[in-house]
Amino acid sequence: MKSIVLFGPPGAGKGTQAQRIMNSTGLPQVSTGDMLRAAVSAGTETGVKAKSFMDAGELVPDDVIIDLIKDRIKQPDAVNGVMFDGFPRTIPQAEALSEICEVSHVIAIEVPDSKIVERICGRFTCADCSAVFHDTFKPTKVLNKCDSCDSSNFKRRADDNESTVLSRLNAYHEQTSPLADWYKSRNIFYPFNGDRPIDEITTDILSVLQ
Numbered sequence: 001m002k003s004i005v006l007f008g009p010p011g012a013g014k015g016t017q018a019q020r021i022m023n024s025t026g027l028p029q030v031s032t033g034d035m036l037r038a039a040v041s042a043g044t045e046t047g048v049k050a051k052s053f054m055d056a057g058e059l060v061p062d063d064v065i066i067d068l069i070k071d072r073i074k075q076p077d078a079v080n081g082v083m084f085d086g087f088p089r090t091i092p093q094a095e096a097l098s099e100i101c102e103v104s105h106v107i108a109i110e111v112p113d114s115k116i117v118e119r120i121c122g123r124f125t126c127a128d129c130s131a132v133f134h135d136t137f138k139p140t141k142v143l144n145k146c147d148s149c150d151s152s153n154f155k156r157r158a159d160d161n162e163s164t165v166l167s168r169l170n171a172y173h174e175q176t177s178p179l180a181d182w183y184k185s186r187n188i189f190y191p192f193n194g195d196r197p198i199d200e201i202t203t204d205i206l207s208v209l210q
């Protein structure tokens with residue numbers, strides 16, 4: 001199997017499906033964010049380059065990201081391919097990636113914006129034990145009591161509000177719509193309805209990866 005790309009909007013359930021894809025295919029997950037942090041921590045040549053941009057509050061240029069990916073796909077666990085998570089985000093990035101790595105499948109998890117807003121804005125966590133709950137999908141069994149530690153101390157992320165989530169979704173759609181068309185033209189784009197039971201989504205994804 002060659003490498004695959006996994007993408008979808010925030011809150012679409014990519015993390016859950018990524019873990020299941022890795023377990024089934026054996027492909028390692030490659031996240032540019034994780035690679036950047038690891039390279040900076042290790043003090044590699046590319047990491048030093050990336051750190052200079054990060055420290056200045058600037059986006060790390062595509063050529064630096066591509067250098068990171070080149071290093072990553074040379075590692076032994078990537079001999080049969082990798083699963084890219086969150087990359088590429090733009091057509092120039094996809095074009096650069098195509099020159100160093102063959103992508104056989106682009107897995108797109110699609111969820112309506114209204115559902116994404118509901119998923120993200122309803123999240124809250126226990127401030128004491130970090131257990132995760134949701135107003136609709138996973139409420140506490142006892143009102144205002146954590147299922148795990150009985151705490152009544154809960155918190156919500158400041159950016160888990162409708163206006164912020166919609167802004168993030170708009171940015172996502174602006175970036176990825178052209179990218180989706182680019183991959184569709186290469187007949188390797190596979191969209192999946194992510195507003196279904198998790199096991200159904202996994203079964204459908206794995207069926208095209210056989």
